[in-house]
Amino acid sequence: MGIHHFFHINFKVSKRSLICIILGFLCINAASAKSGGITNSKGTVDYKAINCRKHGASLADFGGKGDGKTSNTAVFKAAIANLSKVASDGGAQLVVPPGKWLTGSFSLISHFTLYLHKEAVLLxxxxxxxxxxxxxxxxxxxGxxxxxxxxxxxxxxxxLTDVVVAxxxxxxxxxxxIWWKKFKGKELxxxxxxxxxILYSNQVQISDLTLINSPSWHVHPTYCRDVIIEKLTILAPVDSPNTDGINPDSCTNTRIRDSYVVSGDDCIAVKSGWDEYGIKFGMPTQHLSIRNFTCISPDSAVIALGSEMSGGIQDVRAEEIYAINSQSGVRIKTAPGRGAYVKEIFVRNMNMNTMKYAFWMTGSYGSHPDEGYDPKAFPVIKNINYIDMVGKNVTIAGNLAGIQGHPFTGICISNVTIVMAKKKSSFFAEKPKKLPWNCTDISGTSNDVSPKPCGLLQDKKVECSFPADKLDIDNVELKTCSVSV
Known part of the structure; x- marks a missing residue:
């Protein structure tokens, strides 16, 4: 049974069962992302957060109905407005208790935690x-x-300052x-x-949640600093349009940890603005740390850099990455008109199983917002490091295509072993190519890589680099907080 069919008929199984069925041997790691806190003798649940709160209330205190039918939009707004009066005095938290809570859009406040009980479903x-x-x-x-x-x-x-969704x-x-149907029908x-x-904010935490079936991207911190995203399970049908998992966008100091995504698009897409608008705004995504992350995305990338990267992307560190049945492991997407740069990218300890591409770089990803972009705004792609990786059942080891006259430089690949697919993959129509590597307009080095890379990646006895220091966001320790249940 193909993965598309699997999702259409079995998507109502429990989240943990689903992720275990798909990830198999990785399920032991998924347990760490399932932690729902520890109920103690005082009738409270402990959880980890950047800050604890002095004041708290339940959505039910404001007349909310968790019947899955009654709209609670006004209730959420009233509850948060009420808590805003005390949030500056030691912070406030709103608990969503067990039930199915239907709601439209609502806005958060500073020094605030939105906490979902383990048996709560926000619809x-x-x-x-x-x-x-x-x-x-x-x-x-x-848009x-x-x-x-x-x-x-x-x-x-x-x-906002100091906001937690956990x-x-x-x-x-x-x-x-319903949104996917309207989008595909061009009705929107x-x-x-x-x-x-979350926009223009600092000290942001999104953690210990299951997110499913977003109309589009699931998690989108934008123009933020000091962002912690961890222990998320994100699930969407693999044929759903643009259901990216986690998209840090023009953010500084972000860490993504212990999370699992099954998606119809990129599992993580690192972004920073689109063509002339991103160039003018000029806010890069930088100092991003990704660790212990698992992805299934048959039509997209495990980690994508771009394509909207016109504010720049730099200092991205990814390690302990598990890619299963995905189109590409790491993909850089850019084009003339984007400007800016993707540089100082470090990926190590990546395990790939059943992939179309292990490495993919595209200098002609030519989607533009309008005709006002500068076709001579060429992006700079340099210092890209891939270290200590293994892959099996891979159709194409690397498809690295820079921009003529503006090559991608400083690519370094070391200690990588890829076992090529021997027959047509059950997930992709293409048969394995005779040449495992295809390279144009790039330069760099390789060391101990199998199959042997293209000649533009010179064989040298060098080890690619990975920073020895930790980012400031890596050193942030969460506090143990509690919430009444």
Missing amino acids: ASEEESEYPLIDPLPSYGR RDAAGKRFQSLIFGTN GGNGTIDGQGA NNTRPYLIE
């Missing part, structure tokens, strides 16, 4: 009227789906099917809502 409304229209992001100039505005995300926040592995269900004039989007 996203399917009504467009429940999502206010907001302006396009300034670094994009327009991603359409030239109009954007539907505000289900959980939204802007200009839970005992409670579930947020985007109920995206505005961009679909994301599940969680």
Whole structure:
């Protein structure tokens, strides 16, 4: 049974069972992402957060109904407005108790925690009227789906300090099917809502949750600093459009840990703005740390850099990455008109099983927001390091295509062993190519790589680099907090 068929008929099985069925031997690691806190003798649950809160309330205290039918949008707004009066005095937290809580978009506040009980399901409304229209992001100039505005995300926040969305592995269900149908039918004039989007904020935490079926991207921190994303299980059908897992966008100091994504698009997509708008806004994604991450995405990348990277991407460190049945392991996507750079990228200890491409770089990913881009704004791609990787059942080891006259430079690949597919993959139509590597307009070095790379990656006895220091965000230790259950 193919993976597309599997998702269509079995998507209602428990999240843990599903992830275990798919990941098999990796399931022992998935248990760490399932932690829902420890209930103690005081009738509270302990959980980890950047800050604990002095004040708290339950959504039920404000008249919420967890019947899966009654809209709680006004209840969420009233509860958060009420807690905003005390949030500056030691912080506030709102608990979503057991039940199915239907809601449209609502906004968070500073010094605040939204906590989902392990038996809570937050159901996203399917009504467009429940999502206010907001302006396009300034670094994009327009919506991603359409030239109009954007539907505000289900959980939204802007200009915040110290905000946490966490839970005992409670579930947020985007109920995206109706949005996917409208998008495919070209019925939308505005961009679909994301599940969680936080803008212009610092000290952001999103953790210990199951996120499913977002209308579009699941997690989108944008123009943020000091972001912690960890212990997420993100699930969407593999044929759902643009259901990226985690998309750090023009963010500084971000860590992604212990998370698992099954998606119809890139599992992690690192971004920083689109063509002339991103160049003008000029805010890079930098100092990003990814560790212990698992992805299944038959049509997209495990980690994508771009294609919207016009503010720049630099200092990305990824390790302990597990790729299964995915189109590509690491992909750089850019084009003339993007400008800026992707540089100082470090990936090590990556395990790939059943892939079309292990390494993929594209200098002609030519989607543009409008005709106002500068075709002579060439991106600089340099100092890309891939270290200590293994792959099996791979169709193409590397497809590395830079830009004529503006090659991608400083590519270093060392200690990599890829076992090529012997027959047509059950997931991809293409048969294995005779040449495992295809390289144009790139330069760099390789050492101890099998199969032997293209000649543009010179064989030298050098080890590719990986930073020895830790990023500041890696050193942040979460506090043990508690919530009444």
